[in-house]
Amino acid sequence: MMNRTIQILTGIWIAGVTVAAFLWLPPAEGFRSPETARIVVFHVPCAILTFVAFLVNAVYSWKYLRSRDPLTDSQANAAAELGMLFAVLATVTGSLFAMEQWGSAWNWDPRETSIVMLMLVYAAYFVLRGAVEEKSKRARLSAAYALLAFPAMVFLIWILPRVVESLHPTNTLFSRSGLDTEYRITLWSFFAGLMAIFVWMFRLRLRVELAEARLRQQSQRVTQPESQLAGEIR
Amino acid sequence: MNRSSSWANEAVAVFAKDWLLELRTRVALGAVVLFAVTSVVASGFALAPPSGVPAEVKAALLWVVIFFAAVAGLSRVFVVEEETRTADALRLAVSPAGVFAGKLAFNTVLMWTLCAITVPLYLLLLEAPLRNVSLLVVVVALGSTALACATTAVGAIVAKATMRGALFGVLAFPVALPPLLVAIHATKAAWLSDSAWRVAAGDLQVLAGFMLVIVPASVLVFEHIWSE
Amino acid sequence: MKWQIVLRRVGKVFDERTVLRDISATMTAPGAWIISGPNGSGKSTLLRIIAGLLTPTEGEVLYLYNGERLTARQQRQAVGVVAPDMALYRPLTALENLRFFARARGLSLRDSDLLEWLERVQLRSRAHDPVATFSTGMVQRLKVITALLHRPPLLLLDEPGSNLDEAGARFIYQTVKEHAEHGIVVIATNDTRELGYGEPLIQLGK
Numbered sequence: 329m330m331n332r333t334i335q336i337l338t339g340i341w342i343a344g345v346t347v348a349a350f351l352w353l354p355p356a357e358g359f360r361s362p363e364t365a366r367i368v369v370f371h372v373p374c375a376i377l378t379f380v381a382f383l384v385n386a387v388y389s390w391k392y393l394r395s396r397d398p399l400t401d402s403q404a405n406a407a408a409e410l411g412m413l414f415a416v417l418a419t420v421t422g423s424l425f426a427m428e429q430w431g432s433a434w435n436w437d438p439r440e441t442s443i444v445m446l447m448l449v450y451a452a453y454f455v456l457r458g459a460v461e462e463k464s465k466r467a468r469l470s471a472a473y474a475l476l477a478f479p480a481m482v483f484l485i486w487i488l489p490r491v492v493e494s495l496h497p498t499n500t501l502f503s504r505s506g507l508d509t510e511y512r513i514t515l516w517s518f519f520a521g522l523m524a525i526f527v528w529m530f531r532l533r534l535r536v537e538l539a540e541a542r543l544r545q546q547s548q549r550v551t552q553p554e555s556q557l558a559g560e561i562r
Numbered sequence: 563m564n565r566s567s568s569w570a571n572e573a574v575a576v577f578a579k580d581w582l583l584e585l586r587t588r589v590a591l592g593a594v595v596l597f598a599v600t601s602v603v604a605s606g607f608a609l610a611p612p613s614g615v616p617a618e619v620k621a622a623l624l625w626v627v628i629f630f631a632a633v634a635g636l637s638r639v640f641v642v643e644e645e646t647r648t649a650d651a652l653r654l655a656v657s658p659a660g661v662f663a664g665k666l667a668f669n670t671v672l673m674w675t676l677c678a679i680t681v682p683l684y685l686l687l688l689e690a691p692l693r694n695v696s697l698l699v700v701v702v703a704l705g706s707t708a709l710a711c712a713t714t715a716v717g718a719i720v721a722k723a724t725m726r727g728a729l730f731g732v733l734a735f736p737v738a739l740p741p742l743l744v745a746i747h748a749t750k751a752a753w754l755s756d757s758a759w760r761v762a763a764g765d766l767q768v769l770a771g772f773m774l775v776i777v778p779a780s781v782l783v784f785e786h787i788w789s790e
Numbered sequence: 791m792k793w794q795i796v797l798r799r800v801g802k803v804f805d806e807r808t809v810l811r812d813i814s815a816t817m818t819a820p821g822a823w824i825i826s827g828p829n830g831s832g833k834s835t836l837l838r839i840i841a842g843l844l845t846p847t848e849g850e851v852l853y854l855y856n857g858e859r860l861t862a863r864q865q866r867q868a869v870g871v872v873a874p875d876m877a878l879y880r881p882l883t884a885l886e887n888l889r890f891f892a893r894a895r896g897l898s899l900r901d902s903d904l905l906e907w908l909e910r911v912q913l914r915s916r917a918h919d920p921v922a923t924f925s926t927g928m929v930q931r932l933k934v935i936t937a938l939l940h941r942p943p944l945l946l947l948d949e950p951g952s953n954l955d956e957a958g959a960r961f962i963y964q965t966v967k968e969h970a971e972h973g974i975v976v977i978a979t980n981d982t983r984e985l986g987y988g989e990p991l992i993q994l995g996k
Contacts, residue, residue, distance in 0.1 A: 393783070393786050445736060445739060448736050451732075452732050452736055455729065455733070456719070456729065456733060459723045460723045462805055463805050464805075465722070465790075468786055468787070469719050469787060471783075471786070472715070472784075472787045473716070473733060475779060475782070475783050476716060476737055476776070476779060476780065476783060477737055479776060479779050480712065480739070480740055483740040483771075483772055483775065484739055484743075487743065487768055488743070490747075491746075491747045544806055548806040548807070568896075571893075572894055575893040576894065579879070582886065583881055583882065586881045587881050646877055646879070646880065647877040648877050648878065648879055650843055650873070650876040651871075651877070651878065651891075652894075653843060654841065654842070654843065654866060654871055655894045655895050656894045656895075657862070657863065657866070790843065790844050790845060
């Protein structure tokens with residue numbers, strides 16, 4: 329479990345960075361609405377973390393198939409849940425940004441599209457998990473799916489720019505290289521804090537699941553007498 | 563115990579058996595072709611006259627129809643084994659690699675059959691440009707094969723998760739999206755571009771590359787899907 | 791004959807429900823053994839684990855020939871299973887079913903050989919009829935020869951006589967007797983008659 333001190337520090341850090349994003353950070357020049365462009369320092373870390381979560385999910389899925397340890401399945405699931413959360417946050421902040429800067433909430437920018445596709449994958453992952461009742465089967469099948477979706481998404485992210493550009497000429501490709509120093513500092517500070525929150529929420533989620541499992545086991549033991557279970561051997 | 567049952571031989575046996583079953587019951591073929599023909603006719607009707615519709619839209623629409631028609635039938639090859647309870651006998655007789663290869667081959671041929679019927683009909687009803695027909699054939703063949711490769715393992719997952727294939731579209735779409743987008747792009751090039759082959763060459767390479775990645779990935783995870 | 795099946799502390803848990811626990815046994819060819827127990831005691835589950843269709847949560851099942859473990863492929867060729875919830879391909883004919891399984895297992899059997907097998911169970915005349923048209927007894931006989939096609943040393947039968955008439959039951963008995971002369975037969979059953987077909991091995995449930 330995360331150290332109490334670290335938790336408090338994280339809270340203060342994130343609060344501090346958020347305030348700084350409004351009070352210290354200068355408005356972004358070159359954008360149509362310089363004040364609201366600040367949202368980019370929140371948007372980019374969320375986007376990065378949703379991809380990180382996807383990778384974490386793939387890794388734990390792989391581990392599960394090798395070890396069949398139920399903990400790794402819980403870990404994969406927790407990562408997917410967080411990934412979905414951050415994907416939604418990234419999409420919303422990105423959409424708000426686009427709305428203010430370019431007047432339309434959606435632009436089929438390759439990066440936007442990647443995030444939405446990732447959300448589709450997460451959604452499919454949860455639908456699959458919901459469809460299988462038996463725990464080990466659920467873990468096995470969702471891990472297999474995650475390991476198929478992962479290379480597919482990698483491919484998607486790779487080919488999207490080449491395909492989307494010619495299908496829909498776009499001028500909204502958002503490049504981070506043009507950011508001023510203050511923005512970069514704020515952005516990466518927020519990222520650090522958000523990463524800490526990610527780890528925190530991840531562990532919390534695991535604790536909840538382990539507690540649920542223990543509760544279930546205890547109630548099972550109450551209702552199933554031992555003698556019914558063993559088999560006689562010749 | 564000298565048996566010559568390499569996975570390739572097993573795959574041929576599975577493929578032949580599945581097609582024999584399919585020709586006798588026509589469930590997958592029926593669903594797939596019926597859906598495709600209905601969609602094409604509906605599209606043609608809705609968009610009449612088709613001359614005003616840009617080629618990009620026609621390219622995208624063609625593959626949307628192909629994709630959803632495929633979803634109607636591509637999980638069938640695994641679902642039927644679970645529904646009719648023949649999966650156990652199959653598992654006892656054939657290695658997982660043999661099962662996967664045989665079913666993948668089945669799905670590929672199913673896709674080719676679907677396209678052979680759908681594409682000419684589409685070209686006709688939606689007045690798609692008849693340029694670079696040879697390139698179009700290659701794109702359709704490669705693209706539909708890539709779709710089969712992307713979705714066969716997913717079909718196996720769905721069959722194990724629930725006996726009905728209702729889940730299949732949801733799960734298959736993200737995995738099928740890369741080849742789908744590339745196929746649309748290449749189709750559009752075949753219809754619009756003057757140097758179509760050069761433009762599409764990159765797309766064809768991506769399709770091939772995709773298959774080279776997704777098939778081994780599928781083979782790797784298939785054992786975990788198929789065995790309990 | 792140096793065939794052996796060894797169960798080493800086999801256990802199976804489904805979610806939080808323990809169906810089997812700490813089952814150990816050794817079977818050495820030739821012979822027939824019985825797994826008995828009331829309905830729901832896990833007979834079929836245990837049989838599926840022995841067949842290799844289900845992985846135990848604990849312990850393992852070993853197939854040994856001359857003390858050496860079989861590979862997965864060898865294991866598939868060494869086992870034949872007949873079970874009520876294991877179906878054949880109903881839209882296909884008896885001959886087509888046999889052809890598929892023979893081909894899938896890499897057996898070089900011609901149609902004439904397969905027809906001979908059908909002859910042995912009095913199904914020769916129905917060789918070209920879809921299995922969907924068969925009676926329960928006929929399906930069972932076809933399942934048995936499908937399981938024996940590759941001449942496996944290990945034959946596993948799950949409630950083989952259920953839904954069979956006198957003639958069917960006699961057929962099962964004959965099959966078990968013949969196979970147990972050289973190989974291993976394991977029968978999971980509740981049927982009082984079948985309980986006598988072999989040595990009691992494992993009794994599940996209370």
